[in-house]
Amino acid sequence: MSTLTHILRGNIRQYGMIIALAAIVLLFQFLTEGVLLKPLNVSNLVVQNAQILILAIGMVIVIVARHIDLSVGSVAAFVGAAGAIMMTRYDVPWFLAVLLCLALGALIGAWHGFWVAYVGIPAFIVTLASMLLFRGLTLVVLDGATVGGLPENFKKMGNGFLPEVGPDTDLHNLTMLMGIAGVAIMVFLDLRRRAAAKRYNFEVLPFPLFALKHVVLGAVIIQFTYLIADARGLPIVGLILFALIAIYTFVMSRTVLGRHVYAIGGNVDAATMSGVNTRRVDFLVMTNMGLLAGLAGLVTTARLTAANPKAGVNFELDAIAASFIGGAAVTGGVGTVIGAIIGGLVMGVLNNGMSLMGVSIDWQQAIKGLVLLAAVAFDVWNKKRTSASGGAGAEQTETTPPPPDELVEEIEQREAADVGPPGSSGAR
Amino acid sequence: MAPPILEMRGITKRFPGVLALSDVTLSVERGAIHAICGENGAGKSTLMKVLSGVYPYGSYDGEIVFEGQPVAFSNIRESEAAGVVIIHQELALIPELSIAENIFLGNETSKRGVISWDEANHRAIELMARVGLRENPLTAVKHLGIGKQQLVEIAKALSKEVRLLILDEPTAALNDDDSSHLLDLLKGLQGKGITSIMISHKLNEIERVADAITIIRDGRTIETLDVGSGDVDEDRIIRGMVGRDLEHRFPEHEPSIGDVLFEISDWTVMHPQDHGRVVIRDAGLSVRRGEIVGIAGLMGAGRTELARSIFGRSYGSRTQGTMRLDGREVQLTSVTAAIKAGIAYVSEDRKGLGLNLLDDIKTSVSAAALDKLRRGLTVDEREEVVVAERYRRSFNIKAPTVTAGVGKLSGGNQQKVVLSKWMYTEPRLLILDEPTRGIDVGAKFEIYGIIQSLAREGKGVLVISSELPELLGLCDRIYTLAEGVITHEFDREEATQESLMRHMTTDAR
Numbered sequence: 001m002s003t004l005t006h007i008l009r010g011n012i013r014q015y016g017m018i019i020a021l022a023a024i025v026l027l028f029q030f031l032t033e034g035v036l037l038k039p040l041n042v043s044n045l046v047v048q049n050a051q052i053l054i055l056a057i058g059m060v061i062v063i064v065a066r067h068i069d070l071s072v073g074s075v076a077a078f079v080g081a082a083g084a085i086m087m088t089r090y091d092v093p094w095f096l097a098v099l100l101c102l103a104l105g106a107l108i109g110a111w112h113g114f115w116v117a118y119v120g121i122p123a124f125i126v127t128l129a130s131m132l133l134f135r136g137l138t139l140v141v142l143d144g145a146t147v148g149g150l151p152e153n154f155k156k157m158g159n160g161f162l163p164e165v166g167p168d169t170d171l172h173n174l175t176m177l178m179g180i181a182g183v184a185i186m187v188f189l190d191l192r193r194r195a196a197a198k199r200y201n202f203e204v205l206p207f208p209l210f211a212l213k214h215v216v217l218g219a220v221i222i223q224f225t226y227l228i229a230d231a232r233g234l235p236i237v238g239l240i241l242f243a244l245i246a247i248y249t250f251v252m253s254r255t256v257l258g259r260h261v262y263a264i265g266g267n268v269d270a271a272t273m274s275g276v277n278t279r280r281v282d283f284l285v286m287t288n289m290g291l292l293a294g295l296a297g298l299v300t301t302a303r304l305t306a307a308n309p310k311a312g313v314n315f316e317l318d319a320i321a322a323s324f325i326g327g328a329a330v331t332g333g334v335g336t337v338i339g340a341i342i343g344g345l346v347m348g349v350l351n352n353g354m355s356l357m358g359v360s361i362d363w364q365q366a367i368k369g370l371v372l373l374a375a376v377a378f379d380v381w382n383k384k385r386t387s388a389s390g391g392a393g394a395e396q397t398e399t400t401p402p403p404p405d406e407l408v409e410e411i412e413q414r415e416a417a418d419v420g421p422p423g424s425s426g427a428r
Numbered sequence: 429m430a431p432p433i434l435e436m437r438g439i440t441k442r443f444p445g446v447l448a449l450s451d452v453t454l455s456v457e458r459g460a461i462h463a464i465c466g467e468n469g470a471g472k473s474t475l476m477k478v479l480s481g482v483y484p485y486g487s488y489d490g491e492i493v494f495e496g497q498p499v500a501f502s503n504i505r506e507s508e509a510a511g512v513v514i515i516h517q518e519l520a521l522i523p524e525l526s527i528a529e530n531i532f533l534g535n536e537t538s539k540r541g542v543i544s545w546d547e548a549n550h551r552a553i554e555l556m557a558r559v560g561l562r563e564n565p566l567t568a569v570k571h572l573g574i575g576k577q578q579l580v581e582i583a584k585a586l587s588k589e590v591r592l593l594i595l596d597e598p599t600a601a602l603n604d605d606d607s608s609h610l611l612d613l614l615k616g617l618q619g620k621g622i623t624s625i626m627i628s629h630k631l632n633e634i635e636r637v638a639d640a641i642t643i644i645r646d647g648r649t650i651e652t653l654d655v656g657s658g659d660v661d662e663d664r665i666i667r668g669m670v671g672r673d674l675e676h677r678f679p680e681h682e683p684s685i686g687d688v689l690f691e692i693s694d695w696t697v698m699h700p701q702d703h704g705r706v707v708i709r710d711a712g713l714s715v716r717r718g719e720i721v722g723i724a725g726l727m728g729a730g731r732t733e734l735a736r737s738i739f740g741r742s743y744g745s746r747t748q749g750t751m752r753l754d755g756r757e758v759q760l761t762s763v764t765a766a767i768k769a770g771i772a773y774v775s776e777d778r779k780g781l782g783l784n785l786l787d788d789i790k791t792s793v794s795a796a797a798l799d800k801l802r803r804g805l806t807v808d809e810r811e812e813v814v815v816a817e818r819y820r821r822s823f824n825i826k827a828p829t830v831t832a833g834v835g836k837l838s839g840g841n842q843q844k845v846v847l848s849k850w851m852y853t854e855p856r857l858l859i860l861d862e863p864t865r866g867i868d869v870g871a872k873f874e875i876y877g878i879i880q881s882l883a884r885e886g887k888g889v890l891v892i893s894s895e896l897p898e899l900l901g902l903c904d905r906i907y908t909l910a911e912g913v914i915t916h917e918f919d920r921e922e923a924t925q926e927s928l929m930r931h932m933t934t935d936a937r
Contacts, residue, residue: 200813202831254806256798263795266784273742273773273781274796274849275764333786 016378017326017342024346028353035356036349039231042224047159047303049348050237051076051296051312053341055319056326057248058292060340063323064252064265065285066332067116067123071108071130073315075290076297077308078134079105083298084147084307087154094154102294108134109290113283123286131316139309148306158302160236171226172233179225183218190214237299244292248337261285266333321368322347325375346371431496433458433623434479434592439490441474441483448474449488449647456592456640461614461624463638465631465669470868471647472627476594480514481507494592511591515581515598523570527561528552530569531584555583559613573728575606582613593617593624597866599633603727603894604929611637629868631662643668666869678901679873681880685904686717688755689888690771690857695749697730697737697912703745707733708912711749715857715888720879722899723892724928725909731892732776734909735859739773740766753856767796770856774846776865776892778839782846785835789827790816792834792845797853819848824874840871847878857888864898876902896925908932 028036035041055072062069083101086092092100108130115126166173190210197204205213228234252258260281263271272278296315301307326343328335347368354364434456441449449471456462466472477483479492481501492499494510501507504514521530528549536543552565561579569577578598585593595614599607607630614624614637628634634641641660643650650668653660691714699705708730715721725731736743738751740763751758753769760766766773775781783792793816794801801808801815816830823844827837834845843863850858860879864872879902883889893899899906906918908931916931 196810200810200817200829202829250806254809256802256807259791259795259798259807262786262791263784266786267780269781270784271795273739273763273775275740275762275767276795277764333784 032356042227043231056322056340056344058289059319060323064335071127072293073312074134075293077138077312079294080297080301081307094151105294106291109287113286117279117282172229175229175234435493441488460639463634466644513585513590514594517597528565690715691752697744698746722903722906730912772850772855776862790830840867
């Protein structure tokens with residue numbers, strides 16, 4: 001039991017938000033008398049929050065890189081409007097329009113990146129300007145009116161579902177298959193990671209706990225899949241979202257570019273002096289945010305089946321709140337894509353649950369504000385607590401545990417083979 | 429004999445899992461300058477935090493008697509009210525505010541909340557006179573050099589009716605002139621009845637001003653030396669600090685020096701903003717393979733500026749001159765290019781320029797050469813661990829695993845991480861800017877050993893240091909720098925502290 005509390009303590013930041021999300025889900029499941037987790041409602045939850053979650057992915061990266069983007073709501077509205085005009089007034093085929101719109105979003109992001117990275121204007125100001133600029137341009141493009149009559153195929157981006165395959169069961173086969181495959185991949189990857197961590201003598205969960213964690217997590221995913229499959233199957237926008245989460249988690253945690261984003265967020269001067277092209281990274285991060293804002297705009301337009309001059313209002317605030325609820329630090333350098341998604345889901349479930357209960361929009365907003373504050377306050381409190389226990393005087397003077405023998409051998413073999421002592425040339 | 433002004437008895441302070449102080453005793457005579465020595469992590473700062481109420485009464489065991497009264501401070505306000513003022517290593521001044529505003533910050537002379545600036549400025553001038561600071565009290569602190577900022581801190585302490593002044597590494601960031609002035613000031617304050625406790629790594633300074641020295645090691649009081657008794661010297665203090673005799677403060681080293689590896693000539697660098705101001709003028713220097721070359725200069729002489737202009741022109745503008753690596757002329761206009769060409773620069777500002785304190789050891793080590801770990805799209809994290817583990821062992825970085833955060837390591841271990849990072853870039857020329865600043869004696873010895881082993885491998889090493897004994901002990905050749913001009917070149921044998929200092933202080937322009 002003591003190992004369990006120790007591990008929970010060490011990872012309270014990581015697990016805290018997941019536990020909070022679970023608690024909120026259970027609370028509303030109870031308060032709405034089971035409506036929250038009805039298949040159709042779960043499906044709606046994904047569809048309704050997709051655009052915020054897409055934006056949150058980009059936003060958390062921007063925040064890790066110590067910037068902010070206030071323009072995403074306006075940019076989403078503008079790109080959505082441009083797409084609608086292309087498809088209705090100029091009869092551009094829908095897939096071409098989508099590609100053009102994504103390019104347009106990236107171009108707007110690059111515009112921000114230019115001012116932020118190469119001119120040196122704080123992103124807050126650059127994107128505040130764009131927030132006004134593109135809201136205005138949206139009105140100009142749409143002439144202040146709603147533009148509907150979009151192609152059917154395009155609308156599926158917002159509210160379509162995956163096609164069905166195989167025999168007619170009560171469930172959506174493809175969705176079920178994807179869910180099961182997802183769990184299998186997760187378990188496989190985690191087992192591999194655990195084996196590697198053990199090899200390096202890093203702390204890992206004891207196996208029973210590790211197994212328990214995966215049984216619980218797997219059950220939750222399968223249950224979620226079941227709920228989705230029991231309704232209409234996986235929404236197309238859900239598939240887009242899962243793909244984005246996978247891609248961006250990979251980029252942020254496994255690639256050189258991701259490392260560089262965390263490096264400049266943690267200490268931009270140290271990153272510069274380590275040879276990181278900080279301007280280029282800043283530029284790419286802002287450009288990427290524009291791209292995702294464009295995608296969010298398309299998804300919103302498709303879901304609402306029309307471009308609307310008031311679309312996307314306050315999207316930026318929701319995306320920023322999701323990032324911070326999910327553990328990103330205002331000072332940069334800290335935050336994960338998964339965290340931002342969980343933060344976004346916390347807000348989404350709150351919205352949805354309160355709507356089901358008939359809580360008015362005004363109160364919903366007030367409560368969301370308090371949740372944001374509470375989440376960040378928890379984080380601050382947690383940081384103080386951990387730094388107090390590990391702070392001054394607690395320099396790591398304790399004895400070092402002996403490293404595993406295989407590793408020692410491996411290192412010795414390497415050194416014998418090609419490198420000699422560290423620093424000698426020839427170490428490839 | 430008068431009773432001591434301060435007695436701390438049986439002080440024990442625990443952090444979860446760590447016993448930071450164990451039964452520490454400290455007795456300070458009234459009107460003395462009392463030095464506290466110990467390696468980093470020995471518990472000096474923790475002890476001072478207990479004394480000044482940063483760690484409130486109740487969070488430690490033991491007894492503190494100040495001015496004959498048992499005291500139980502629960503925060504800094506209370507300790508300051510009693511006359512105990514601590515000046516931290518990192519100065520707590522607000523750069524944009526004036527000297528007077530800083531002196532009275534938190535202690536404003538006000539009538540019903542309205543500050544009387546005339547009175548404040550007037551009092552500020554008085555206080556500044558007491559510390560020998562001749563400036564306009566309305567000057568913003570950011571316009572002062574670090575030495576004068578330190579004086580502002582002391583004036584601030586004096587404004588609080590200080591009776592016991594605690595200085596944590598007061599001269600760490602100061603050049604010799606400013607340090608000397610500060611030490612004289614402490615002596616002067618002593619004459620006026622102010623008792624001081626001074627934490628310092630600079631043993632020569634301690635020897636110069638301290639009346640008594642308490643040595644702390646591993647959270648315990650080892651001994652208190654009475655400087656008046658005459659048999660206290662640096663070696664004696666070091667022996668107490670490290671618990672062993674340091675026969676030589678520099679490891680044995682047989683240099684084997686080869687051809688010229690690196691050379692600059694007619695190197696001129698302008699100020700980055702003020703393009704007309706010359707920072708480095710017509711500098712020329714060379715480093716041979718296997719050679720350790722020193723640069724001696726006072727603060728403001730342009731040492732760091734020279735080093736950074738070499739390192740991919742990361743400092744300065746309109747840089748002119750030629751640079752040769754292995755005899756070939758090169759143009760290195762970015763840090764990336766410099767690293768590729770085989771130059772590494774270990775900054776004097778470890779926390780500001782050297783490390784991302786949010787990182788762990790392994791990501792810090794790989795930060796400057798991530799491309800070496802790139803496998804297709806991804807970073808090879810297994811390889812990364814092995815690389816970092818190798819350095820952890822060979823440099824003796826004291827951390828349980830390479831996933832330990834660098835923010836919590838001691839200065840010496842952080843410096844070893846930074847060295848690892850640059851070693852992994854496989855440099856040919858390594859520039860070390862104040863490589864042992866703020867590092868305890870034991871770790872210094874290890875770092876000297878690392879530097880020498882790099883030279884033995886045939887690398888060129890350029891060392892910048894404020895500590896002349898360090899340069900004399902380490903380098904094969906030393907250049908002196910004054911006002912951005914290289915004033916002299918010494919061989920190891922002909923250099924002495926005095927001759928170096930003479931060329932560091934010549935009027936070069």
